[in-house]
Amino acid sequence: MIVTIDGVAASGKSSVASGVARALGVPYVSSGLLYRAATLLGLEAGLRLENAAELLAHLRAQPLRLEALAEGNRVWVEERDLTADLHSSRVDRGVSVVAALPEVRAWVDGQLRALPEPFVAEGRDMGTAVFPQAAAKFYLTASPRVRAERRARERPEDVPAIEAALVERDRLDTVQSAPAPDARVIDTGNLTLEGVIGAVLAGLPARQG
Numbered sequence: 001m002i003v004t005i006d007g008v009a010a011s012g013k014s015s016v017a018s019g020v021a022r023a024l025g026v027p028y029v030s031s032g033l034l035y036r037a038a039t040l041l042g043l044e045a046g047l048r049l050e051n052a053a054e055l056l057a058h059l060r061a062q063p064l065r066l067e068a069l070a071e072g073n074r075v076w077v078e079e080r081d082l083t084a085d086l087h088s089s090r091v092d093r094g095v096s097v098v099a100a101l102p103e104v105r106a107w108v109d110g111q112l113r114a115l116p117e118p119f120v121a122e123g124r125d126m127g128t129a130v131f132p133q134a135a136a137k138f139y140l141t142a143s144p145r146v147r148a149e150r151r152a153r154e155r156p157e158d159v160p161a162i163e164a165a166l167v168e169r170d171r172l173d174t175v176q177s178a179p180a181p182d183a184r185v186i187d188t189g190n191l192t193l194e195g196v197i198g199a200v201l202a203g204l205p206a207r208q209g
């Protein structure tokens with residue numbers, strides 16, 4: 001079984017996917033981490049992020065490994081754990097450029113579709129382009145201000161600066177971020193994290209056996 005959780009930036013996708021996955025006893029998969037890892041490696045190598053051919057050649061020369069644990073995903077290149085470096089403002093600013101490249105999207109989608117079921121997948125287009133056959137689909141939203149206030153508790157930046165960056169990232173990600181027509185949309189603004197996880201679990205189809 002595949003459950004998809006899509007949504008706008010910092011809407012709680014990874015926290016909710018992790019909670020749902022733990023409740024179900026399955027892994028969760030963060031597709032955004034693969035886009036972030038591609039961006040980080042491109043930046044570190046001094047590549048032009050909009051050049052798909054250069055970037056893909058670089059990625060293929062040092063294969064990434066996504067470790068899809070229920071308590072938190074990690075991304076590795078051989079013995080190096082990239083995870084702690086993937087949520088910097090520098091990566092946030094570049095990632096939408098990388099994610100707009102069809103070749104990079106195909107590279108990410110190929111890795112995701114090779115994963116063994118069951119799992120919870122979170123991102124932007126999990127329920128539309130990547131796993132349209134998913135058993136249950138959810139789409140998380142919240143106002144930019146609410147999302148920025150939550151993120152400000154994790155980062156040493158002020159709320160207006162974070163909010164402006166989130167709005168800009170949403171704009172750049174618009175193409176791949178439409179909710180699936182069969183997704184249940186949840187506005188998380190007035191819900192606790194546990195409340196959102198509960199709403200997703202309550203919306204799952206009854207399990208067999």
Ligand SMILES: Nc1ncnc2c1ncn2[C@@H]1O[C@H](COP(=O)(O)OP(=O)(O)OP(=O)(O)O)[C@@H](O)[C@H]1O
Nearest residue numbers: 009010011012013014015150151188191192193196
């Ligand atoms: N319903 C909620 N109530 C309060 N805080 C929340 C809620 N959902 C998520 N959070 C908090 O908001 C922050 C952003 O959540 P999270 O990182 O899961 O979002 P995301 O959509 O995966 O972000 P990104 O798109 O940047 O990867 C985290 O600090 C998380 O704990």
Ligand SMILES: Nc1ccn([C@@H]2O[C@H](COP(=O)(O)O)[C@@H](O)[C@H]2O)c(=O)n1
Nearest residue numbers: 031032035095096099123124125173176
């Ligand atoms: N399915 C996806 C997932 C992510 N992206 C791009 O990656 C960026 C980072 O994702 P987060 O989930 O960590 O916010 C995001 O801003 C998108 O540019 C994507 O295109 N498709």
